[in-house]
Amino acid sequence: MFVTAAYAQQSTTTEGAEAHDAAAAGEVHTETGVAHEGEAGSGVFPPFDSTHFASQLLWLAITFGLFYLLMSKVIIPRIGGILETRHDRIAQDLDEASRLKGEADAAIASYEQELATAKAKGHQIADGAREAAKSKAVADRNAVEADLSKKIAAAEDRIADIKTKALADVGAIAEETATAVVKQLIGGTVTKAEIVAAVKASAGN
Amino acid sequence: MSNDPTHQFLVNKIVPIEIGGIDFSFTNASLFMVATVGAAAGFLYLTTSQRGLIPTRLQSVSEMSYEFIASMLREGAGSGGMKFFPMVFSLFMFILTANLLGMFPYFFTITSQIIVTFALALFVIGTVLFYGFYKHGFGFLKLFVPHGVPGVLLPLVVSIEIISFLSRPISLSVRLFANMLAGHITLKVFAGFVTSLSALGALGIGGAILPLIMTVAITGLEFLVCFLQAYVFAVLTCMYLNDAVHPGSH
Numbered sequence: 302m303f304v305t306a307a308y309a310q311q312s313t314t315t316e317g318a319e320a321h322d323a324a325a326a327g328e329v330h331t332e333t334g335v336a337h338e339g340e341a342g343s344g345v346f347p348p349f350d351s352t353h354f355a356s357q358l359l360w361l362a363i364t365f366g367l368f369y370l371l372m373s374k375v376i377i378p379r380i381g382g383i384l385e386t387r388h389d390r391i392a393q394d395l396d397e398a399s400r401l402k403g404e405a406d407a408a409i410a411s412y413e414q415e416l417a418t419a420k421a422k423g424h425q426i427a428d429g430a431r432e433a434a435k436s437k438a439v440a441d442r443n444a445v446e447a448d449l450s451k452k453i454a455a456a457e458d459r460i461a462d463i464k465t466k467a468l469a470d471v472g473a474i475a476e477e478t479a480t481a482v483v484k485q486l487i488g489g490t491v492t493k494a495e496i497v498a499a500v501k502a503s504a505g506n
Numbered sequence: 507m508s509n510d511p512t513h514q515f516l517v518n519k520i521v522p523i524e525i526g527g528i529d530f531s532f533t534n535a536s537l538f539m540v541a542t543v544g545a546a547a548g549f550l551y552l553t554t555s556q557r558g559l560i561p562t563r564l565q566s567v568s569e570m571s572y573e574f575i576a577s578m579l580r581e582g583a584g585s586g587g588m589k590f591f592p593m594v595f596s597l598f599m600f601i602l603t604a605n606l607l608g609m610f611p612y613f614f615t616i617t618s619q620i621i622v623t624f625a626l627a628l629f630v631i632g633t634v635l636f637y638g639f640y641k642h643g644f645g646f647l648k649l650f651v652p653h654g655v656p657g658v659l660l661p662l663v664v665s666i667e668i669i670s671f672l673s674r675p676i677s678l679s680v681r682l683f684a685n686m687l688a689g690h691i692t693l694k695v696f697a698g699f700v701t702s703l704s705a706l707g708a709l710g711i712g713g714a715i716l717p718l719i720m721t722v723a724i725t726g727l728e729f730l731v732c733f734l735q736a737y738v739f740a741v742l743t744c745m746y747l748n749d750a751v752h753p754g755s756h
Binding site for chain 2: 346347348349350351352353354355356357358359360361362363364365367368369371372373375376377379380381382383384386387390
């Protein structure tokens with residue numbers, strides 16, 4: 302009231318102010334009047350006021366009935382359809398995925414098998430090659446060894462031959478050397494028999 | 507606006523209609539029933555109109571509500587109860603939307619009217635009774651005779667069972683009604699404290715902080731209650747429907 306009156310005084314015309322004041326008063330009056338009427342008319346707490354029960358029931362029946370129809374005929378089939386479609390799609394995708402997984406597994410298995418076969422084959426080839434190389438090496442070595450021992454034997458024979466020859470020559474050389482040495486030293490000649498004897502004696506030492 | 511906390515529950519005529527001497531006026535309650543149906547159906551219709559294989563956020567809200575109620579009903583009443591799915595889904599969505607719409611300031615809360623919640627509860631119990639007798643005939647009455655009770659105690663137990671059955675529509679409707687009513691009155695009272703305290707000057711404004719915090723906190727709580735009461739109503743509906751589908755199983 303105070304605020305309205307103050308606001309009204311700021312108004313330009315006094316008539317307007319009066320009108321405002323009157324309106325404000327009327328408003329307050331009607332409001333309290335309504336409240337009074339509400340309490341006096343029914344005399345009960347508003348939610349228990351039975352005067353509107355019939356209208357509430359009717360409108361609830363109309364609106365809820367309409368809502369029920371909308372739900373059961375439109376909304377629920379639609380959402381159910383959406384969910385079912387998604388469910389089917391997911392199941393289909395899962396089937397596809399499991400099929401692809403099976404294929405991949407089969408491919409992996411065949412790959413593994415081929416790999417194992419190839420490995421076995423490779424081992425076999427390698428073993429064969431190794432065996433062949435080994436036997437060839439042994440044979441070669443044996444041949445070389447035989448050749449070498451033959452050559453060694455021949456060389457030893459030659460060495461022995463040369464040795465005997467050389468040893469046979471040693472006496473004659475010594476005799477000649479001794480004759481020449483004696484001739485140089487004493488100027489005389491020494492009989493061959495004496496030199497041979499001397500050489501033999503020194504060889505005997 | 508009146509400071510009377512019950513003013514928000516007053517029913518006002520918008521279009522007066524009278525048929526056969528009975529008042530069927532289109533009231534603000536009727537308006538908000540229409541709004542509830544429009545909001546709930548509109549949301550569900552528009553969010554699912556794409557029928558996306560990969561749902562948008564709002565579409566997944568609709569789908570989640572569907573699956574939430576479907577699993578609730580399947581757990582509560584078994585696969586035989588799934589024929590009641592449209593009913594439970596409609597009840598849950600209607601009550602939830604009505605409760606949430608009521609949270610808007612100046613909006614009318616139709617679930618705070620005892621006649622509305624009582625009508626919904628009677629609809630549930632009526633369905634249970636109708637389907638129970640239709641499906642099982644007088645075998646439905648086995649519901650009131652639990653297994654393994656000695657003959658001496660049978661009259662007592664049966665009368666207790668019948669009383670508990672009869673009290674179901676009352677408890678179902680009063681639970682929802684009282685929660686919504688009490689919540690809105692509490693909100694209104696605390697919010698009223700804020701305005702009346704802050705009119706007392708600086709000290710009053712300081713003192714108004716506490717009820718303001720309470721108002722904010724209670725608003726949050728009320729949103730929880732809105733969902734919870736719709737959920738409780740739907741769960742109990744599922745349990746009662748279970749009695750109609752399997753009367754002798756408890």
